[in-house]
Amino acid sequence: MLLLTALFACVDPDAPVDPSDTEPRVFEVPKGATAGGLGPTLVAEGLVPGAWQWKLFLRQTDASCLKAGRFEVQGSMSMNELVDTLCGTPLADDVPFTVVEGWRIRDIDAALVAKGWIDAGAYTKVAEGKLVDAPFEVPSDSFEGYLYPETYMVPADGFTPELLVSRQLDTFQERFLEPLGDDLGGRSLHDIVVMASMLEREEPKPAQRPLVAGILWNRIDAGDPLGVDATSRYTLDEWNDRKAFLKKLRDPSDPYNTRTKAGLPPTAIGNPTVASLNAAIHPEKTKFWYYLHDAEKNLHPALDAAGHEANRKKYNVY
Numbered sequence: 134m135l136l137l138t139a140l141f142a143c144v145d146p147d148a149p150v151d152p153s154d155t156e157p158r159v160f161e162v163p164k165g166a167t168a169g170g171l172g173p174t175l176v177a178e179g180l181v182p183g184a185w186q187w188k189l190f191l192r193q194t195d196a197s198c199l200k201a202g203r204f205e206v207q208g209s210m211s212m213n214e215l216v217d218t219l220c221g222t223p224l225a226d227d228v229p230f231t232v233v234e235g236w237r238i239r240d241i242d243a244a245l246v247a248k249g250w251i252d253a254g255a256y257t258k259v260a261e262g263k264l265v266d267a268p269f270e271v272p273s274d275s276f277e278g279y280l281y282p283e284t285y286m287v288p289a290d291g292f293t294p295e296l297l298v299s300r301q302l303d304t305f306q307e308r309f310l311e312p313l314g315d316d317l318g319g320r321s322l323h324d325i326v327v328m329a330s331m332l333e334r335e336e337p338k339p340a341q342r343p344l345v346a347g348i349l350w351n352r353i354d355a356g357d358p359l360g361v362d363a364t365s366r367y368t369l370d371e372w373n374d375r376k377a378f379l380k381k382l383r384d385p386s387d388p389y390n391t392r393t394k395a396g397l398p399p400t401a402i403g404n405p406t407v408a409s410l411n412a413a414i415h416p417e418k419t420k421f422w423y424y425l426h427d428a429e430k431n432l433h434p435a436l437d438a439a440g441h442e443a444n445r446k447k448y449n450v451y
Contacts, residue, residue, distance in 0.1 A: 144189050146213045150182050154208025159286070161203045162219055168196035179208045180215055187212070196220070227286035232301065234282045235333040235403040237367065241280065245294070256294040265295050267302045269310055278326040278401025281305040301404075308407050318414040328413040330401035334363040339408035341432050346416035348424055348434060357422075359391040367402040425450045 160178060162171065168191055175181040181190075190212050199216075202223025206215060230248070232241055242256040259265060261275040271279055281304040287297060317325055328346060336345045352359050365381040366372050367389050385393045389402070421434035423441035427448040435441040445451060 144186050144193075145211075146190055146194065147211045149209045149211055150215075151179060151208040154179060157205050157207055159203050159224065160206045160219075162199060162201050162223075164201040166199070166201065168199050168216070168219075171199075175215075180206060180210070181212055224286075225288050228289045229284050230287045230297070231284040232280065232282040232404065234406050235330070236282060237372075237403045238275070238277050238280065239370075240372070240403075245292075245297075248289075250289065250292040251294060256297070259294040259298050265299050265302070268306045269302075271302075272321065272323040273326075273400060275400065276302065278330050278404055279305050280404045281308060282404050282406060309410050313414075316414065318416075320414070324397060325410060325413045326405070327397045327401045329405035329409040330403045331359075331361050331363060331398075332409040332412055333403055333405040335361060336432065337426075337430050338432070339406075339412075342409055342412035343415060343417040344419060344421070344432070344434065345424060346412045347419040348421050350416050351419070351422055353397065356395050358393060358395050359397075361391045364389045364391045364398045364402055367398070367400075 160180065169188070172181070172184055172187045175187060176184050181187045194213070194216060196216050196219075198220035200220060200223055203226075204218050204221070204223055206218055210218065230245075232244075236244075238257050238260045241260075242251070242254065245251045245256050246253050260277070260280060263271065263274075263276055267276070267279070273279070276298065280298065280301040283301075283304055285297060285300055320328075328349065331349065332342045332346055336342045349359055349361070362378075362382065365387065366378055368387075369377050369381070371377070381387055381390065382392060384390060388394065389398045391398060419434070420436055422437060423435040423444075425433055425435075425441065425444055425448065427433060427450065433444045433448060435444050
């Protein structure tokens with residue numbers, strides 16, 4: 134009896150299991166499952182401190198309220214919080230929807246239409262019209278660039294564009310703005326987001342984006358045109374429509390033609406990840422002013438136009 138009493142004293146039902154594990158995740162309780170039967174799975178998931186602690190905890194707690202379904206949990210929960218959650222209202226039967234890195238508002242809209250969840254243009258109307266309240270001030274006429282690319286669990290039945298847009302803005306704040314603080318590297322948030330959107334499209338390897346950012350900021354600060362062809366694709370209905378793209382490159386009046394117009398394009402050209410946003414804030418200091426990619430997408434920078442032309446010939450890039 135003394136040993137059992139001592140063991141009970143060692144189990145604190147209000148203590149976080151792992152205070153550092155704050156990432157939300159979904160835990161599913163199968164139909165007919167009991168709290169005791171879930172023990173091994175909860176231990177394996179890092180949601181309870183151990184099998185014997187869970188068994189002792191259940192001797193002190195009525196967990197008969199357990200419900201079948203999917204629940205959002207965290208490893209930082211205490212065992213009391215875990216039971217309260219698993220006895221609460223289960224999550225709706227959501228399905229995953231992936232917003233691909235670099236996608237534009239129109240690309241997200243098209244993907245939602247393809248799922249049969251919205252009418253064409255419904256998501257675009259909300260995102261471009263800024264028809265939901267953002268958790269931070271968005272210094273742009275639309276939400277382009279601030280709609281964080283991620284896989285979201287969304288209700289297939291009763292889906293609304295407002296729900297997804299709000300969650301994307303919340304994720305942008307949680308993943309980027311909150312860890313960032315006030316460190317924008319001397320640039321405005323708008324400029325950082327626009328630069329990051331170009332980096333997302335221009336450089337496939339996140340590790341090389343700070344170097345590309347350094348090259349592009351060199352050109353911005355010198356007042357030289359960026360020459361980022363991805364910007365001329367931004368307004369195309371289909372990103373890879375080569376005929377329409379070449380027509381855009383020949384249009385000096387296009388505000389997104391960074392071959393002819395100095396400075397950043399008017400808006401972001403897609404929605405970037407944290408890797409690109411951080412690269413835009415912390416570019417690599419470099420003497421390079423040009424770059425290109427070979428057929429294997431390897432980056433080749435150059436100090437000047439002559440070096441860039443030599444790289445074109447060497448790697449057959451035109």
